[in-house]
Amino acid sequence: MMNKINKIYPNGVVANKDVDFSVRRGEIHALVGENGAGKSTLMKILFGIEKPTEGSIYYKGKKLIINSPLDAINYGFGMVHQHFMLVESMSVSENIVLGSEPGSSWKINSNIQDEEAKKIMEKYNFKINVKAKISDLSIGLRQKVEILKALYKGAEVLILDEPTAVLTPQETVELFEQLKALKAQGHTIIFISHKLNEIKEICDRISIMRNGTLVGVYDVNAVTKDEISDLMVGKSVNWEVLKTPTKKGKVLLKVKNLTVINEANFPCLKHVSFNLHSSTILGIVGVEGNGQKELVDSIAGLTKIESGEIILKDKKINTSSVEKIRELGLSHIPGDRMVRGIANESTIEENLLATHTKDERLFHKGFLKTKEIRKWSEELISEFQIKASSPKVPIKMLSGGNIQKVIVAREFSKNSDCIIANQPTRGIDIGAAKFIHLKLIELRDKGAGVLLLSADLSEIKSMSDSLLVIFNGQFVAYFEDANKVTEEQLGKFMLGVEKQDEKEIKRCEA
Amino acid sequence: MKKINFETKFEIIRFSVAILIALALSFIIILLVSDMPFLALQKLFLGPLENLRRFGNVIELAITLSFAGLSIAIIFSANQFNLAPEGAFYASGAISAMFVLTFPLPKIISPFLAIIIGGLIGAIICVIPALLKKKWGASELVSSLMLNFIVMYLAKYFINNKFKDPTCGYNATYILPDSSRLINIIPGTRIHFGLIIVVFTIFVCVVFMQKTKWGFQLLQTGRNVEFAKYVGINTSAIIIMSQAIGGFIAGMGGSIETLGMYNRFQWQSLPGYGFDGVIVAILAKNKPKYVPLAAFFLAYIRIGADKMATSTDVTSEMIAIIQGVIIMLVAATSFLSNTRQKMLIKKVRNNG
Numbered sequence: 001m002m003n004k005i006n007k008i009y010p011n012g013v014v015a016n017k018d019v020d021f022s023v024r025r026g027e028i029h030a031l032v033g034e035n036g037a038g039k040s041t042l043m044k045i046l047f048g049i050e051k052p053t054e055g056s057i058y059y060k061g062k063k064l065i066i067n068s069p070l071d072a073i074n075y076g077f078g079m080v081h082q083h084f085m086l087v088e089s090m091s092v093s094e095n096i097v098l099g100s101e102p103g104s105s106w107k108i109n110s111n112i113q114d115e116e117a118k119k120i121m122e123k124y125n126f127k128i129n130v131k132a133k134i135s136d137l138s139i140g141l142r143q144k145v146e147i148l149k150a151l152y153k154g155a156e157v158l159i160l161d162e163p164t165a166v167l168t169p170q171e172t173v174e175l176f177e178q179l180k181a182l183k184a185q186g187h188t189i190i191f192i193s194h195k196l197n198e199i200k201e202i203c204d205r206i207s208i209m210r211n212g213t214l215v216g217v218y219d220v221n222a223v224t225k226d227e228i229s230d231l232m233v234g235k236s237v238n239w240e241v242l243k244t245p246t247k248k249g250k251v252l253l254k255v256k257n258l259t260v261i262n263e264a265n266f267p268c269l270k271h272v273s274f275n276l277h278s279s280t281i282l283g284i285v286g287v288e289g290n291g292q293k294e295l296v297d298s299i300a301g302l303t304k305i306e307s308g309e310i311i312l313k314d315k316k317i318n319t320s321s322v323e324k325i326r327e328l329g330l331s332h333i334p335g336d337r338m339v340r341g342i343a344n345e346s347t348i349e350e351n352l353l354a355t356h357t358k359d360e361r362l363f364h365k366g367f368l369k370t371k372e373i374r375k376w377s378e379e380l381i382s383e384f385q386i387k388a389s390s391p392k393v394p395i396k397m398l399s400g401g402n403i404q405k406v407i408v409a410r411e412f413s414k415n416s417d418c419i420i421a422n423q424p425t426r427g428i429d430i431g432a433a434k435f436i437h438l439k440l441i442e443l444r445d446k447g448a449g450v451l452l453l454s455a456d457l458s459e460i461k462s463m464s465d466s467l468l469v470i471f472n473g474q475f476v477a478y479f480e481d482a483n484k485v486t487e488e489q490l491g492k493f494m495l496g497v498e499k500q501d502e503k504e505i506k507r508c509e510a
Numbered sequence: 511m512k513k514i515n516f517e518t519k520f521e522i523i524r525f526s527v528a529i530l531i532a533l534a535l536s537f538i539i540i541l542l543v544s545d546m547p548f549l550a551l552q553k554l555f556l557g558p559l560e561n562l563r564r565f566g567n568v569i570e571l572a573i574t575l576s577f578a579g580l581s582i583a584i585i586f587s588a589n590q591f592n593l594a595p596e597g598a599f600y601a602s603g604a605i606s607a608m609f610v611l612t613f614p615l616p617k618i619i620s621p622f623l624a625i626i627i628g629g630l631i632g633a634i635i636c637v638i639p640a641l642l643k644k645k646w647g648a649s650e651l652v653s654s655l656m657l658n659f660i661v662m663y664l665a666k667y668f669i670n671n672k673f674k675d676p677t678c679g680y681n682a683t684y685i686l687p688d689s690s691r692l693i694n695i696i697p698g699t700r701i702h703f704g705l706i707i708v709v710f711t712i713f714v715c716v717v718f719m720q721k722t723k724w725g726f727q728l729l730q731t732g733r734n735v736e737f738a739k740y741v742g743i744n745t746s747a748i749i750i751m752s753q754a755i756g757g758f759i760a761g762m763g764g765s766i767e768t769l770g771m772y773n774r775f776q777w778q779s780l781p782g783y784g785f786d787g788v789i790v791a792i793l794a795k796n797k798p799k800y801v802p803l804a805a806f807f808l809a810y811i812r813i814g815a816d817k818m819a820t821s822t823d824v825t826s827e828m829i830a831i832i833q834g835v836i837i838m839l840v841a842a843t844s845f846l847s848n849t850r851q852k853m854l855i856k857k858v859r860n861n862g
Binding site: 300302321322323325326327332334339340341342343344345346350353354355357363366367368370 | 720721722723724726727729730733734736737738739740741742743744
């Protein structure tokens with residue numbers, strides 16, 4: 001159905017490389033892959049949100065030209081996004097017919113709308129009060145409205161982007177019933193997911209993506225979960241890291257029974273405990289969205305914690321301000337570089353300076369020491385090999401790798417002994433990544449404790465001394481020696497296929 | 511370094527082009543409505559230079575517009591669209607008039623205290639929208655606009671009911687005591703001591719924004735509040751501080767305008783200086799060091815337009831339209847620069 005799809009984003013990221021993806025009519029087809037593997041891009045191309053750089057799409061033997069989601073809808077595609085696209089203040093029926101309102105085009109007739117909505121619900125055996133407001137519905141029901149919306153517009157092919165991520169187990173069961181019923185009525189479903197159990201349960205065939213390429217298409221019954229996870233994770237480029245064995249120092253950071261509940265009232269972290277020692281790199285690995293962000297944010301003082309304790313160098317920092325925590329000796333390379341890591345409009349110098357306002361060398365009684373600051377920032381630029389003509393250059397002029405080096409320079413120039421490095425090398429070139437790795441190891445050898453998070457398994461495996469695997473807001477495995485575990489094994493823990501017993505995990509609290 | 515030179519050059523060219531287009535457009539408009547288009551154009555652009563008194567008018571207006579521009583520039587630097595300086599101008603003018611009428615004090619002390627009190631009132635007014643936003647998530651744009659009317663009518667109540675001079679033919683306070691007036695510093699004009707205060711205030715603002723830790727933290731907070739929180743800046747405190755400083759400057763501006771330009775307080779509606787401040791701040795790109803230039807430019811256009819209205823047949827409505835066209839075009843260059851910047855980044859990124 002999709003032929004030789006290539007997608008290169010303007011920033012140079014190759015998201016899809018010669019992908020041939022096909023789906024048979026009337027099947028439930030799973031599309032799996034790690035974050036950044038290119039599944040979402042592929043589906044966005046199919047649904048007309050993104051345009052392919054190259055390649056073509058065929059449907060029922062005809063070549064399609066899809067320029068916008070509207071085209072895709074007209075061809076009979078429907079997409080249920082991970083983040084629902086519903087108007088919360090409007091009723092169920094209004095949302096279902098939105099964009100193709102029945103009746104006269106001048107007047108909106110809510111009775112006809114309700115009738116239409118009821119008709120479509122009867123046809124597919126959904127039961128929702130058509131007059132209810134979206135804002136009053138549960139997440140599971142909202143998802144059903146999304147599906148109905150697509151069906152109402154005549155969707156024959158439904159794309160579901162991680163539909164179960166937001167559902168309770170009961171809602172998931174219900175969703176699967178409905179998907180099976182849709183399949184029985186001749187609809188085709190593309191099911192994007194990380195959850196291998198679910199794929200095994202309802203899908204017919206599976207396409208596996210890695211690094212922008214399609215690595216295999218199988219009948220679900222013909223592959224085991226282990227094989228799928230091996231294919232997903234793959235064996236990527238090895239990071240050769242020169243690293244001497246380390247001797248664990250004293251406990252630097254102690255996290256005890258930490259629970260974090262997010263704004264949507266969802267428990268992102270459930271009673272998590274671990275210790276970070278000096279002179280070690282502790283890796284935390286998991287599929288994105290399993291609580292890593294909340295863990296980092298709560299240590300860095302950026303989110304409210306529900307219960308538990310965080311102790312940095314014998315001081316409880318549960319409710320401390322970011323300023324206090326940083327003063328105690330925490331450095332933090334944020335995972336979302338452009339959102340939080342820099343102020344886009346500011347110069348390199350200003351970005352470097354932002355965490356150093358307490359430094360006597362650079363500030364005198366609240367005044368900037370302009371000359372000293374210039375000299376200091378020039379030194380950092382050369383030490384961290386940032387490619388820029390002057391510290392006065394706006395940071396947004398730099399490439400991603402150089403921006404990351406500015407962040408690293410800022411965070412590493414503080415002599416902190418506790419460092420959180422969240423995706424320190426994501427999306428940057430190998431040279432810059434290597435440089436950052438060497439700096440991290442240098443700091444470790446000087447006695448710093450590093451908490452490393454990365455979506456790149458080979459990076460985290462070669463960098464870390466010990467490893468923790470996080471799944472669904474809890475640790476599911478601990479490896480004292482990161483060298484003694486394979487990426488394939490990690491993959492199984494990350495996807496929740498396997499879990500160590502409590503005792504083994506508890507060792508990370510030593 | 512080459513890049514910066516390129517940028518500056520580009521700015522100058524763009525500004526000149528905007529002025530030229532504005533000139534051409536206003537000429538076309540004047541041509542359509544006037545029988546003496548060349549005289550009208552001459553009055554518009556050279557009128558303010560005709561004599562010392564007229565040029566004095568430009569400076570007088572520029573003083574007030576500088577206070578307004580500084581106030582808004584600092585408030586906007588925190589990325590807060592708080593328009594309470596408008597109300598602060600009014601309320602502070604009224605308060606200082608009431609103060610000097612109630613407490614007859616000797617020269618120098620009287621205006622000095624009146625300006626300080628005006629500033630404090632301005633600060634309080636401008637902090638309110640920020641507090642409402644922090645506490646209840648109220649949009650500062652809406653709350654500040656509403657607040658302007660609240661403080662105006664409150665001040666007006668006192669002015670028209672407690673301090674009104676019944677012998678005066680219009681609604682105004684009693685005559686302000688001589689000891690409270692700001693002294694004239696250039697004979698032949700009405701330029702008052704406020705000029706010296708405004709120069710000093712600009713200097714302080716430039717130092718504050720460019721050389722102090724607070725100014726630095728304020729800039730970072732305004733540019734990316736997520737970043738500011740992450741690096742450990744107390745963003746709420748910084749935002750509230752910036753609104754207070756901006757409000758204080760607006761308050762000073764209101765008091766100085768009242769004590770420098772009038773012998774009674776007689777504003778019956780909001781003076782519009784807060785909104786003029788927005789124009790000045792946009793032209794100055796929120797940078798205090800460019801505020802006097804922008805304020806001078808706006809004042810010059812205003813006075814030139816007045817002159818054109820009084821000495822030719824171009825009506826006041828047309829004047830407002832021409833002013834609008836000129837300001838819009840010059841302000842539009844800042845918008846253009848944003849697009850240009852974005853294009854440039856894309857280019858750089860693509861090149862690797």
